[in-house]
Ligand SMILES: NC(=O)C1=CN([C@@H]2O[C@H](COP(=O)(O)OP(=O)(O)OC[C@H]3O[C@@H](n4cnc5c(N)ncnc54)[C@H](O)[C@@H]3O)[C@@H](O)[C@H]2O)C=CC1
Ligand SMILES: CC(=O)C(=O)O
């Protein structure tokens with residue numbers, strides 16, 4: 142299947158194989174039923190036909206899974222029509238997985254075989270044993286990242302476990318490759334015990350140039366990341382925390398320019414103080430935010446005056462008081478200028494947003510469903526964004542992790558530090574020219590091919606400036 146076969150975005154598109162009695166008017170009944178259901182008819186193909194029967198494949202869009210089931214039931218009930226099979230294009234696209242390993246050299250002669258494998262390869266192994274830094278030159282290490290998950294916070298869908306997390310991780314490694322040329326590998330571990338995860342990641346680290354932790358829930362993710370950062374000499378980044386914080390800061394910086402407000406003046410509500418939410422609070426405080434309210438399931442659990450919040454920069458978790466909520470999310474929204482959602486889908490409605498100030502900025506970033514229905518969010522705010530790709534402003538860590546890791550790998554950085562993250566945020570924000578900034582264009586597209594090189598360059602420069610770069614030249618420039 143090619144991307145051209147997939148067509149424009151629809152989350153629920155079905156392709157159904159029907160056996161119809163071969164006489165006039167039968168297909169019209171099918172088309173009429175779909176029209177009645179508001180199921181937009183797309184491609185219609187004849188698979189085979191004889192005097193009695195015609196087999197057709199028809200493709201149509203439905204509103205959601207339940208609507209799809211309902212339409213299929215109605216098709217099944219039509220006289221002289223049989224539903225032979227039904228497939229969902231999103232599932233079709235996932236058949237057999239989305240990625241594969243490919244070798245760079247065709248293995249078609251004894252000579253090549255003896256070089257890529259034994260005996261020739263043995264010399265390379267011995268060279269690396271003598272000088273482990275040679276692994277960067279003579280193996281995939283320099284350009285590879287492990288995308289590690291335990292499946293405990295798969296998007297905003299909750300604890301689905303490691304096997305169910307694999308489709309997300311495969312998607313992520315596709316983005317690493319497509320956007321940044323990095324060979325990443327999905328690693329789904331069958332444990333949710335932090336110590337065991339730390340042990341596993343340390344164990345596999347020699348084969349990788351970097352570790353991207355993904356969809357590991359708070360608070361375990363903090364301890365896991367901290368332990369790995371201190372014990373490994375390659376960059377480790379929990380993307381849900383830092384990749385998200387970087388892209389959020391970029392988007393908010395530009396959005397504030399559009400509405401003419403300043404970071405230090407605006408009242409910001411962050412809903413969902415898990416991995417992503419707490420990292421976003423931290424980066425916002427570092428960027429000068431002085432009026433920040435944090436909410437979680439319990440209500441308002443993080444609040445303080447500018448001075449108290451400044452103190453929270455060093456230990457945000459100590460400032461979060463889940464046992465003493467100081468109001469509800471609705472209370473928090475009253476008079477707020479900015480809403481940042483990193484919780485779960487559909488927790489807000491239009492009236493909630495109308496409690497906020499004029500020229501409000503609403504970033505409903507929960508995936509796959511944002512905190513508010515996108516059409517309503519868009520109508521009820523001056524600037525609206527989601528984490529999804531079907532609305533103009535997409536705030537997704539897909540804009541940051543490819544460039545951050547590209548820059549870190551290029552200079553063989555030993556870590557990804559605060560300076561590198563701030564440099565990445567500035568570079569992403571700078572990808573939208575000042576004169577082009579508008580309500581619908583606060584953040585570049587994931588498909589803007591300038592983003593990764595600009596972010597990578599800024600990150601590499603910050604790594605050098607902070608003394609964590611071990612290499613001056615990109616590995617691609619002198620060895621590949
Ligand atoms: N757009 C983007 O780039 C990104 C979006 N996200 C989204 O952010 C959300 C959170 O992800 P993580 O922080 O990784 O998960 P997490 O599991 O670490 O944190 C989720 C937090 O939301 C809280 N929560 C749950 N229901 C809530 C409710 N009704 N109201 C307020 N808080 C509630 C939980 O108690 C928890 O603190 C997910 O929907 C995820 O898809 C995460 C990373 C990047
Ligand atoms: C985008 C992402 O990392 C998430 O929703 O978890």
Ligand SMILES: [Mg+2]
Pocket residue numbers: 296355356380381
């Ligand atoms: Mg994630």
